[in-house]
Amino acid sequence: MSKRDIIICRCEDVSLADIHEALDMGYRDFESIKRILRVGMGPCQGQSCAHLVKNEIARYNKVNPETVKIHKTRPLISGVVLKDIAESDEDE
Amino acid sequence: MNRAEIVIVGAGISGLSIAYNLAKKGMKNIVVLDKSHFLAGATARCGAGVRQQWATELNCILARKSIEFFSHANETLNYHRDIEFKQGGYLILSTSKEEDIQFEKNVKLQNSLGIPTKHLTKDEALKIVPHLNPDSFTTATFCETDGHINPFLMSEAYYLAAQKLGVEFHFFNEVEDIVLEDGKIAKVITDKMEIQTNKVVDAAGGYAQEIGGMVGIDIPVYSENHEILVTERATQMLEPMVMSFSKNIYCQQVPHGSIMMGRNNPNALHNHDVSSSWRFLDKMAKTVNHILPEVAKQRVIRTWGGLYNITPDFQPIISDSNVKGFYIACGYSGHGFMFAPITGELLTEIILGEPLEYYAKALHMDRFNDMDKIDKEHSVV
Numbered sequence: 001m002s003k004r005d006i007i008i009c010r011c012e013d014v015s016l017a018d019i020h021e022a023l024d025m026g027y028r029d030f031e032s033i034k035r036i037l038r039v040g041m042g043p044c045q046g047q048s049c050a051h052l053v054k055n056e057i058a059r060y061n062k063v064n065p066e067t068v069k070i071h072k073t074r075p076l077i078s079g080v081v082l083k084d085i086a087e088s089d090e091d092e
Numbered sequence: 093m094n095r096a097e098i099v100i101v102g103a104g105i106s107g108l109s110i111a112y113n114l115a116k117k118g119m120k121n122i123v124v125l126d127k128s129h130f131l132a133g134a135t136a137r138c139g140a141g142v143r144q145q146w147a148t149e150l151n152c153i154l155a156r157k158s159i160e161f162f163s164h165a166n167e168t169l170n171y172h173r174d175i176e177f178k179q180g181g182y183l184i185l186s187t188s189k190e191e192d193i194q195f196e197k198n199v200k201l202q203n204s205l206g207i208p209t210k211h212l213t214k215d216e217a218l219k220i221v222p223h224l225n226p227d228s229f230t231t232a233t234f235c236e237t238d239g240h241i242n243p244f245l246m247s248e249a250y251y252l253a254a255q256k257l258g259v260e261f262h263f264f265n266e267v268e269d270i271v272l273e274d275g276k277i278a279k280v281i282t283d284k285m286e287i288q289t290n291k292v293v294d295a296a297g298g299y300a301q302e303i304g305g306m307v308g309i310d311i312p313v314y315s316e317n318h319e320i321l322v323t324e325r326a327t328q329m330l331e332p333m334v335m336s337f338s339k340n341i342y343c344q345q346v347p348h349g350s351i352m353m354g355r356n357n358p359n360a361l362h363n364h365d366v367s368s369s370w371r372f373l374d375k376m377a378k379t380v381n382h383i384l385p386e387v388a389k390q391r392v393i394r395t396w397g398g399l400y401n402i403t404p405d406f407q408p409i410i411s412d413s414n415v416k417g418f419y420i421a422c423g424y425s426g427h428g429f430m431f432a433p434i435t436g437e438l439l440t441e442i443i444l445g446e447p448l449e450y451y452a453k454a455l456h457m458d459r460f461n462d463m464d465k466i467d468k469e470h471s472v473v
Contacts, residue, residue: 032130035244038348043324043393075368079324079391085373086381086388 008056009049011042019053023060030057030070040071043079096123096260098291098443099280101267101303104135105243105429106421107295108250109436112169115257117440122259123287125280127266127299130251134297135243135429137366137398139320139354141333141344142430143182143238144207147198147471150407152205153451154431161433162241171249175241176347181332182238183212183220184471185229185383191338195233198471202235209235221334223386229336238333240346243429250432267296270306270418277307277417291417293439298364298399300422307415312460313423314362315399318354319372323390325349334384335473341379342473343387351387353380356473366397400426404460406469410438411456419443420457426472 003017014037027033030040030053039053040046050070058065097119100107103126111124126132142162144155161168162177186192195211202209210233217232218224255261264284270292271279280287294311296303304311326349333344343353355376357369373395381388403409403423408431410421421439424431438452459466 027130029129031132035131035136036248041394043391045393074394074396075373076392076395079393082323082377082388082390082392083381083385085377085392 008052009037009039009042011044012038014039014049016056019056023056028057028061030054030068031072033057034071045074046071094123094285094287095121096287096289097121098123098293099287099289100124100293100295101280102126102133102295102297103251103261103263104131104133104295104297105247105250105432106297106424106435107293108247108254109432110293110295110421110439111259112250112254112257113436113440114443115254115259117444119444120258123289124254124259124261125265125267125282126261126263129263131244131247134398134401135247137320137396138243138429139342139344139352140240140243140346140429141182141238141342142241143235143333145182145184145198145202145209145233145235145238145471146469147194147201148407148467148469149201149205150451150454150467151427151469152202152207154408154434156205156207158431158433159237165246165249165433169249169253171252173245173248175246175249177239177241178347179237179239180344181220181234181236183217183332183334184233185217185334185336185339186231186233187229187336187338192231194470195231199233207235208237209233220332221330223329223384224334225383225385228339228383234332240333240344242346246429246432267303267306270303272307272415275416277415291419291443293419293421293443295421297422297428298401300401300420304420307418309413309415309418311409311420311422311457313401313403313409315364315401316360316362317365317367317397318356318360318400318426319368319376319395319397320352320354321373321376321392321395323351324393326351326390329386330384336383337471337473339379339383340473341376341383343380343384351390354473355379364399366399368395368397401428402426404463404468405466406472407467408435408455409457410435410442410452411458412442413457425469
């Protein structure tokens with residue numbers, strides 16, 4: 001199967017080939033790759049791609065995957081409609 | 093030991109633009125240091141807007157010249173991706189008589205400097221963004237050549253172009269000290285190496301004050317956290333950036349489809365905190381629900397913070413200093429990304445001792461020696 005057809009990040013449509021190209025260009029950590037390819041920036045916030053990308057970084061850098069940092073987890077944990085927040089606490 | 097013609101501290105958009113412009117003018121042996129990974133600081137955290145609607149002449153000129161560069165940046169930098177420059181305009185809402193009067197003045201100033209801003213009635217503004225809450229504003233100003241650029245990709249374009257011209261980058265290298273000999277720069281020491289050099293550029297963004305302190309200069313800037321949120325991808329619903337100083341909001345849909353918005357926290361402390369707060373999310377949601385109720389129906393998926401590095405007049409410092417060989421590009425007060433092209437051009441002129449553009453003298457740090465005379469920018473969120 002072509003590396004172009006292996007999807008690593010479904011939210012932002014990033015393939016294994018994209019990841020390998022970024023690594024070849026010198027982006028060797030998750031945060032740098034995220035900035036160029038948007039992995040981990042979609043609705044799932046990296047819940048499906050983070051560990052796949054981590055393994056690719058580890059393989060490329062020839063290090064133990066446990067030593068590879070993934071992206072910073074940011075609030076929120078799941079998507080929330082802004083209107084619901086706006087109307088939830090009117091008297092603060 | 094390593095030797096460099098010049099060491100640039102900070103590989104954010106300012107440092108990248110300065111490195112590229114120096115290299116383009118033929119300078120060799122340029123080294124850029126960054127304490128973290130590619131784009132860890134304020135550049136990657138910014139609101140991704142580029143505007144020319146300012147209240148001071150200086151900011152208007154810097155912005156207009158930068159937009160000129162952005163409009164052909166893909167070609168000039170020979171970039172293999174696209175910086176996503178979108179000119180959907182900035183629609184700035186007024187909410188009071190006083191603001192209407194100030195905006196009238198701003199538009200006159202901007203027009204006199206070649207910026208095509210128009211002062212719109214409520215109905216005219218509603219034609220541009222039909223789902224604006226008509227009760228949330230009185231009039232608006234609109235400049236159709238303002239817009240958006242992807243900060244990650246704009247930075248990468250500069251980064252790759254600078255690398256092609258021979259600029260050397262060292263990430264994960266935190267500057268710990270700058271050594272002077274006889275009052276002149278002699279050496280930069282990081283946590284990993286030492287570099288001999290006679291010239292240093294302080295483009296350290298939120299940490300510019302600390303870098304200045306290493307050569308004994310007290311740069312009159314402070315840093316504070318400004319928070320942003322982003323929604324998931326939405327259908328096309330918002331062409332321009334919508335902004336209000338009095339309501340404390342800026343909000344734009346980027347070409348990717350997600351909608352970004354931010355506001356300032358008047359109680360923010362002066363420090364390097366970049367954490368996300370529930371208070372921001374709460375107030376942001378209420379503000380956008382009031383002004384743009386359709387946008388408020390979207391799901392927020394992420395929030396983050398980044399540092400504004402703020403000067404007393406909300407205009408940047410682009411200058412040399414009383415330490416020979418120490419140059420400063422900081423204090424952008426939240427607008428370093430959109431002023432990056434002109435930053436690189438002007439600081440290169442200063443470093444190479446070329447004749448400086450007439451307006452650029454007002455960017456010198458010395459202007460703060462007489463605080464009564466400064467021309468303060470008020471159009472800031």
